[in-house]
Amino acid sequence: MKHKKTEIAEYVQKTAELLDIEIKSEYLPEVVENFTKIAEIATLVTEFNLPETIEPAATFKP
Amino acid sequence: MNSQPDASEIANSVLKQETTAREIVTDVLKNIAQQDSQLNCFTAILAETAIARAEEIDRAIALGRNPGPLAGVPFAVKNLFDLEGITTISGSKIDAENPPALQDATAIARLKQAGAIAVGALNMDEYAYGFVTENSHYGTTRNPHDLSRIAGGSSGGSAAAVAAGLIPFSLGSDTNGSVRVPAALCGTYGFKPTYGRLSRSGAKLFASSLDCIGVFARSLQDIASIYDILQGADPKDPVCCQLRPQYCASELDRGIEGLKIAVADDYFSQGADPEAIAAVEKIAKILNVTRKITIPESDRARAAAYIITAAEGANLHLHNLRDRPEDFDPATRDRFLAGALMPASWYLQAQRFRSWWRDRLREIFQEVDIILAPTTPCVAPQIGQTTATIAGKEILIRPNLGRFTQPLSFIGLPVLSYPVFLPGKLPLGVQIVGAPYKEDLIFRVGAYLAGVELFNK
Numbered sequence: 001m002k003h004k005k006t007e008i009a010e011y012v013q014k015t016a017e018l019l020d021i022e023i024k025s026e027y028l029p030e031v032v033e034n035f036t037k038i039a040e041i042a043t044l045v046t047e048f049n050l051p052e053t054i055e056p057a058a059t060f061k062p
Numbered sequence: 063m064n065s066q067p068d069a070s071e072i073a074n075s076v077l078k079q080e081t082t083a084r085e086i087v088t089d090v091l092k093n094i095a096q097q098d099s100q101l102n103c104f105t106a107i108l109a110e111t112a113i114a115r116a117e118e119i120d121r122a123i124a125l126g127r128n129p130g131p132l133a134g135v136p137f138a139v140k141n142l143f144d145l146e147g148i149t150t151i152s153g154s155k156i157d158a159e160n161p162p163a164l165q166d167a168t169a170i171a172r173l174k175q176a177g178a179i180a181v182g183a184l185n186m187d188e189y190a191y192g193f194v195t196e197n198s199h200y201g202t203t204r205n206p207h208d209l210s211r212i213a214g215g216s217s218g219g220s221a222a223a224v225a226a227g228l229i230p231f232s233l234g235s236d237t238n239g240s241v242r243v244p245a246a247l248c249g250t251y252g253f254k255p256t257y258g259r260l261s262r263s264g265a266k267l268f269a270s271s272l273d274c275i276g277v278f279a280r281s282l283q284d285i286a287s288i289y290d291i292l293q294g295a296d297p298k299d300p301v302c303c304q305l306r307p308q309y310c311a312s313e314l315d316r317g318i319e320g321l322k323i324a325v326a327d328d329y330f331s332q333g334a335d336p337e338a339i340a341a342v343e344k345i346a347k348i349l350n351v352t353r354k355i356t357i358p359e360s361d362r363a364r365a366a367a368y369i370i371t372a373a374e375g376a377n378l379h380l381h382n383l384r385d386r387p388e389d390f391d392p393a394t395r396d397r398f399l400a401g402a403l404m405p406a407s408w409y410l411q412a413q414r415f416r417s418w419w420r421d422r423l424r425e426i427f428q429e430v431d432i433i434l435a436p437t438t439p440c441v442a443p444q445i446g447q448t449t450a451t452i453a454g455k456e457i458l459i460r461p462n463l464g465r466f467t468q469p470l471s472f473i474g475l476p477v478l479s480y481p482v483f484l485p486g487k488l489p490l491g492v493q494i495v496g497a498p499y500k501e502d503l504i505f506r507v508g509a510y511l512a513g514v515e516l517f518n519k
Contacts, residue, residue: 015403021384027396034400038372042408044365045415056413057271057420 008036066227068281069135069288073177076134079123083116083134087179090136094182094228100209102201103223105141106148106183112136115179130177131287139233140217141183142190143167143275144264152266153186153216155199156382156389167264168296169233169275176291181229184219188391190235190268191375191398192216193243193463198391202445205248207488211442214244214463217278221248224278231279231288237268238367239437239467241276242479246437246491249481251508253277253285256498257474258303260289261296269374270301271413272367272471282508285478286311289501305499313502314509321503324353326435326495329360333453333465334439341482341490342436348514349507355430363419363469366412368461370472372401373409393460420473427497432507436466437479437491466493476501478508 009032016023023031067075075081091109098104119129139145142152144163151158165171170180185203187195195203195218203218205211206226213222217234221244224232234241236254245252254276267273277292279285293307325331325346331339346352376383376398379390383402387395426433439452443459450459470477475498479491496504 012400012403016399019380019402021380021399021402023399024387027387027399030392030396031399034397035403038369038400038404038408041365041368042404042412044362045369045412046408048359048362048411048415050411050414050418054414054418056410057416 005032005036008032008039011035066230066280069132069230069279069284070281072135072230073131073133076119077123077128083119083179084113086134087112087116087136087181090181090229097226097228100204101206101222101226102203103184103219103226103228104138104182105151105185105200105219108145108148108180108182111147112179112181119177119179130175132173132291133177135178135231136181136229137173137178137231137233138180138182138184138220138223138229139170140186140220140235142186142235142266143170143233145170145180145183148183150266153188153190153197153200154391156386157266163264165264168261168298169292170264172291173288184217184223184232186219187216188394189266189375189379190216190237190240191394192460193239194460195219195244196393196445198393204445205442207249208442210444211488212247212445214247214438214442216240218244220278221245221250221252224248224250224280231277231284234276234278235265235268236274236276236471237272238371238471239464241278242437242467242477242491242493243463245278245479245481246489247442249483249489250278250280251282251285251481252479252491253289254471254477255289255501256476258301259476259499259501260292261299261302263296263298263302267378269371271370271374274471282505282512283311283314286314286505308499308502310502310505313505316506318349318507318510321432321507322430323349323351323432323434323507324355324430325351326357326433327354328356330357330435330466334436335441335452337441337484337487338436338439338490340484342434342492344482344484345480345492345511346434348511351434353430355426355433357426357469358422359419360469362415363472364465366415366419367468367472369404369408369412370416372397373404376401416473423473423475431496431500431503433495435470435493435495437493438463439465441488441490470495474498476504478504480508480511
């Protein structure tokens with residue numbers, strides 16, 4: 001799925017606010033660029049149908 | 063570059079009193095002082111403690127004691143390993159404010175117990191997030207084969223110091239290829255075992271789901287011996303496996319008869335310069351391998367590794383990203399900040415895909431024992447180079463150096479990057495990939511190759 005740059009920039013700013021991260025204006029273009037790349041890469045993973053029986057690989061030993 | 067003695071030769075000559083550990087360490091420190099201003103491998107040099115330790119070893123030998131199989135062998139480590147008495151900086155300005163480590167990382171302690179002598183800490187990409195070792199705080203590590211080129215990363219100092227002959231072996235860490243990529247670009251052996259095989263205690267984490275420690279050396283014998291010393295359970299690392307050590311140095315002479323070996327095609331034969339493919343063909347020819355195997359969905363595996371790395375790496379540094387973003391290397395800061403904002407479902411889907419893809423590889427390893435693949439898509443790029451044309455397509459260099467390593471470490475497979483020198487070319491590597499916990503088979507193949515190459519010299 002292709003996202004518009006403006007949508008990504010808005011998401012980055014709103015989510016950063018929610019997480020209490022201040023992204024300085026001089027960093028913002030590069031952060032948006034990097035998030036755009038992550039979003040594109042994530043599509044390769046999220047578009048792939050996995051059976052419901054497949055669990056996350058992360059393990060926790062109580 | 064390869065005429066220097068390896069670790070086992072050094073230890074033998076020290077144990078036989080043909081030379082002393084003090085002489086060995088003094089020479090190493092002299093060479094570092096002479097050459098490292100050009101190479102920029104070291105971020106700390108432990109001259110005093112190394113000489114003191116060498117003298118202890120010499121005294122022990124004079125008294126008839128055996129200080130261990132690595133008696134008097136100098137080594138150095140990526141600066142994310144705790145070395146008692148100095149600060150573990152992890153390639154960062156931020157961690158340089160931490161107090162000195164109170165004890166050695168488990169791996170360092172085991173090497174010292176075997177008689178090895180730590181002479182310093184080595185340069186890396188900040189927090190291990192990179193394939194280039196162009197560090198804005200500590201400078202760029204240069205490739206000993208061509209000083210205008212990068213050494214690769216993130217364990218660039220570890221690879222370059224070994225390739226330049228400054229030290230016989232070093233330690234690094236590998237999350238997505240950070241041992242294998244610089245090993246290939248610098249022409250050394252680089253080995254990452256199965257995820258969880260070796261203790262990471264005392265080594266700064268990057269993305270815990272994927273992090274491994276690994277070894278660089280100029281001889282396969284050294285890689286195997288050092289790997290054997292590092293093996294063993296460690297309650298201080300929750301990921302470290304409980305399996306009994308499976309010693310590999312004794313496997314080197316067993317040959318490759320009966321091993322089923324195949325070359326990975328499809329994804330692993332695309333997006334690479336012709337010489338990277340030629341390197342694999344050269345190794346396949348020596349091994350008399352014609353079989354090809356297709357690993358499905360490798361591009362998604364690489365994507366999922368990227369997502370997991372970005373999310374876990376960012377989370378680890380979230381407090382500093384909030385409080386002092388200006389103190390990060392700009393090359394890592396903006397990626398960490400982007401990773402911190404990722405939706406949970408992307409990360410979880412990547413971890414679920416990991417389970418699915420592991421099952422596919424389990425099926426493949428029912429058919430073959432060893433898979434061959436290129437380590438990097440190209441030789442070492444120029445320092446500062448951001449893009450390259452590979453297979454007719456312009457690509458970004460930084461992420462693409464890990465194209466072939468990232469899917470394999472994604473599911474924790476053990477891999478040896480075997481150095482390949484094609485006539486008139488800069489070095490490259492070929493990955494010898496085994497099933498989980500089958501490191502012994504990798505060493506058998508590597509030793510066979512090294513034996514044939516030595517015979518043909």
